[in-house]
Amino acid sequence: MNKQQHIEERLWEYIDGAGSAEDRLFIEQLITTNQEWKTKYEELLQLQDMLSHLELDEPSMRFTQNIMESISKHHIAPAARSYINKRIIWGIAGFFICSIIVLLVACLTQVNWSAGSSVSSSAINFGKLSHVDPGRFINSTYTTLFMMINVVLGLVLLDRYLNFRKSKMESKRS
Amino acid sequence: MQTGPGDTEIISRVLKGDQAMYAELVKRYQNFVFTITLRYTPAREDAEEIAQDVFVKAYRSLADFRGDSKFSTWLYTIVTTTCITFLRKKRIPVHSLDNERVFEVADNQNSAFRANQVEQKSKAQAIQEAMRLLSVDDARIITLFYQAEQSLEEIGRILGIDPNTAKVKLHRARQRLKEKMEKHFAEVVEELRD
Known part of the structure; x- marks a missing residue:
């Protein structure tokens, strides 16, 4: 400069x-x-x-009238915050975090930690990847645990949602 | 100077169903919105179409205005997004500062100006014309700061940039405006110096 x-x-x-x-x-x-x-x-x-002191430009005389005619055909949309439930977003985030954790745990348990770092004796035997049996993992304890966590999360969300609906209906009645 | 009910009061009345009150907001901000849209497109018809679209969009999303910023700041954010969408649809090239073509385009416009340069141009006319020679980015930030009276923080919010970046952009825009003034409206600049 x-x-x-x-x-x-x-x-x-x-x-x-x-x-x-x-x-x-x-x-x-x-x-x-x-x-x-x-x-x-x-x-x-x-x-x-x-x-x-720069002057502002002015639109045509009918500008306001045109807008008022246009908006007469429209309704104000409900606020986004009224239909976006943050709990659902947190639930989805929780689901993905659990999925990542389960996947990581499953992968780490397959690693042979005692193996050396040379190319010939790699910690992960990539050659055997094609022989992986997915059925073995689906039936494992981790999958059950993962499913359990999701079921619990789902029940918590359902409970909260029902409570929210109940309190909303009660406030409407009063 | 703003008279009558405040923006928040008008908005709450519109939200309660008094649609006619929205005309007050339109009248209050139409010149600001129209001036900003004119920075994106030189065609008045297009600028007016965009400005109308902005007000209709703002009406439809009025319930989303939370009041944590000025209504004008919220409205100008809609202006920016609507203008960009409109230009994309119409495929009108927006000259970015990073694009070297902007200087070529400006130079072409400059030569046309040189031919028509009137000796005794008023200061107001000169600055308006110098503004037209600027890129969209420069003209927009100057308009937001001086004409729409937005602070650097608010400009940052409207354009989705950091306030410090807005400060740098504003400084560069003023510098380029000054250069344009010196190059094409030398007499006006001389008057300023006297």
Whole structure:
């Protein structure tokens, strides 16, 4: 950044009222003592004034009427927060987190930790991957545990939902 | 200066079913919205179409306005997304600052301006024309800051950028505007210096 750009940047900050009190005081002193800074400041101040008085463009006379005619055919949509239930989002997140954990545990238990790190005796025997029997994992304890967690999560969500519906109906009646 | 009921009051009345009150909001913000849309497309018909679309969208989603920002900030966010969608549909090229073509386009416009340059141009006219020579990014940020009176934080929220990035972008936009003024409206700039 050259000197002129640097001066302009500092001056714009000063004009916008940004920066700390110390910075502002420092710039203020520079403006009063340094002719270069003073000239640049006055120039930018003029530009700032012109920008502040930029006129707004106006649409056609029928603009508001056109919009009012358009919206008469529409209804205000219910607020997104009223139909997006955060519990459902948390439930879905919980499901995926559980899935990832179960998958990781299943993978880590297959690793032969006592194996060396050389290529010939890799910790994971990739050659045997084609012989993996998926049925073995589906029937494993982890799968049952995973299913249990999801069932519990589902029941908790259902319970909360029913409670929410119940309290909503009660408040409507009252 | 804003007179009459505040935005929040109007919104709550509209939400309660007083649809006619929405006209108040439209009248209050139509010039701001229209000016911003004109920064995206030079055609007034297109800009008006987008602006109308913005107000209809804002009406439909009015229940989503939570009041944690100014209504204008929320509305200008809709303006930005609607303009981008409109330009994509119409396939009007938006000149990004990273795109070198923007300078070529600006230069072509500049030569046309040079031919028609009127010696005694008023300051207001000069700055309006210099604004038209800027890229969409530059013109938009200047419009939001000076005409729509949004703070850097609010601009950040509207454009989905950090307030510090907004500050840098605004600074560069003003610098480029100044360059355009010096290049094409030298007499006006001289007047400023005197």
